[in-house]
Amino acid sequence: MSFDASYNEKELNAVGTRPVRPDGVDKVTGRARYGADYNMPGQLVARVLRSPHAHARILRIDTSQAEALKGVKAVVTAADLPDLTDGDASLFAILDNCMARTKALYDGHAVAAVAAIDVHVARKALKLIEVDYEVLPHVVDVDLAMAPDAPVLDETIITKGVTPAPDAPSNVFAHSEFGHGDVAAGFAKADEIVERTFKTEQTHQGYIEPHACVASCNSDGSAEMWVCTQGPFVYRQVCADLLGLEVSKLKVTSSEIGGGFGGKTHVWAEPVALALSRKAGRPVKLVMSRNEVFRASGPTSATSIDVKIGATKDGTITAAEATLRYTSGPYPDTWAETGAMTAFACYDLENVKTVGIEVLVNRPKVAAYRAPSAPMAAFAVESAIDSLAHKIGIDAVDFRIKNAAREGTRSSYGPVYGPIGIGPTLEAAKAHAHMSAPLGKNQGRGMACGFWFNFGGQTCTDLNISADGTVTLSVGTVDVGGSRASLSMIAAEELGIAYEDVKAGVADTASLGYNDMTDGSRGTFSSSMATISAARNAIAVMKQRAALMWDIPVEDIEWKDGQAHAVGASHDNLAPLSVKDIAAKAGNTGGPIAGHSELVADGAGVSFGTHICDVEVDPETGATRVIRYTVIQDAGKAVHPAYVEGQYQGGAAQGIGWALNEEYIYGEDGRLQNAGFLDYRIPVCSDLPMIDTQILEIPNPNHPYGVRGVGETSIVPPLAAVANAVSDAVGVRMTHVPISPPRILAALKAQR
């Protein structure tokens, strides 16, 4: 990478302010166009037929009656999505998940789809499709799926990562192991040990906007798609691979996005829409209903986790161990491995061991959800840490401070840490007024830490200077949390112009080079790096243009405060040239002025946060109310502090919902019972207090302004922070998330 991304401390003018967001007016007036808001001439409406069974062999699909229905223009099944994956198992899983081939593997698995002239015809056509199923035994629970008598979803799966390899197939796809030292010896040194099993239920990201797209395939092999996604370039690649299209001939445009949180990093319905359009020869719009979103897209893993931690009486942890069992849906994946890597990452441990176990179940294919896999691991570990602190009689914050990882600590997932920020977040928590505020009757307080890996990735940005000196900035990372504002501020900072003179937009895949998705907390981190680079390239061009305008050597020009200055005794009387001055003459000094950047933004740096939570529990009903909540996290440098606070608050809100109410509830028949927001309860504003935030700014050495990703870490501590608070309030350790009223009442009853 030729761009020097090293941190350079300097005074910043635009960065760190709180201007109005450029997309705000469109969003509050309803003009913003989301996935379902786009239409094409001659467009058809798609609907998907889904399996009502949790596990069933597909014996026959007869679409003839549906195809014969007037107004139906195409019907597709797996036969219309031939396997082009060339042995790539993960790509095949995506294909099979989009349209079941030989077996329906969960309630809601797509088996056929129609495109018709309107929704009424499409619905009628679905009823005319005949599917013969051989219903098979199913399993949805993570622990039951590992039992010897569990129905096996995939007879080809022999557990990886164990020696010797098993001689029979099972639902356990893989074991992974991390750690160092000798945990047995460490536990032998412990004065006190806490050992418990925890469970977390499956949750959905709960994005308000469902998956939606309009796909249009042309007879010449080209195609385009308008879609709600976190990554148009990745959607383009995956869809092209699955449909056998040339990547450059598929143009993908991302709409505004009504939430993604990882769920829109994966394709679900988009290949089906393209297949329907290809068959019908007309554009096809496919919008998933809320029921479909719940049943067939994006949930996180359900988990079952054993934790054992030992410490001496002085509060030193001597050993820590965890076995983490995560569901991955019906296809192999590595979610438990990620959980195993993050579980003890906050601590400096001499002896630590984690084992991740990937478990297949008849539930939807698991997708990333904001710091995927980390919140569940943190729930188990931070609950056990809390118990151990109580057991040895040490303050929970002091216990964590004493054992916190620091520079030079060997992380539980392997490498030795460089400079990291968990210590400052814990110290800030200890000093925070929240920690010493009085509590009332039936109230309790908990706190917890969390860790996440951030990352950067491939990034491409174009910065164009218009004739009037205003700037358009084209980025390839979808704006999920205000990045158009942040990136405009960055461009303004570098160029030395007003924020209002920069207009940032998200480019389509035909207009800009490849960009990785907006995931891994990378949007502002990586695109700001590329924007800085593009702006500096544009400044180099403007210096050359100023040199031509003045007819002096470019070496005699300095860029300062948004202007070209001629330096040296012979040029002192030349008035500086602003961006507007230079832009106005661009047509006669070489044409349009632009700066481009293509880079890999690496060195994002790992992230830590500490949360404090107060709750009040009604002992009669078991209802819990969060009455105060504080998030403390390092942002490196908060480009737009209001949006950083928004990320902290949003992650906390989602985590609180996960901790208290949200869960997939399956019936005995393996069918999802609560596929809607009435029965799957995410927190609304009236459920939450104002979530306080404290932004720490410890510069990231690998970013010119010190920026770190901030999007994901905030969802990691809340499950444990809430659980610790509830446990404090009711006097019983809560080990099963969500900590819903029935679970609290059951725990209270068991205690009596």
Add this chain to the structure above:
Amino acid sequence: MVQVTLWAGLRPLAEDQEHVTIEAATIRELLSKLQLRYPALEQPFRNDVAVAINGTIYRDDWSQGIPEDAEVFLMRRIPGG
């Protein structure tokens, strides 16, 4: 010489070695030489590996230099949300 630690999932593909010593000045050279020595690593090296150098994780920048005596760790690439 650089001592590289392989995460457990890679070890079966590298004759069960946890640590491998190799002469490499950049991540690209490191991965190339490792793959030459253990051809089975080719598959995970396509898209599954990140490299931690002195605790900083690199997922894509294979031109990154490896300082003398650096701690180098091969990790799985983590998904994001």
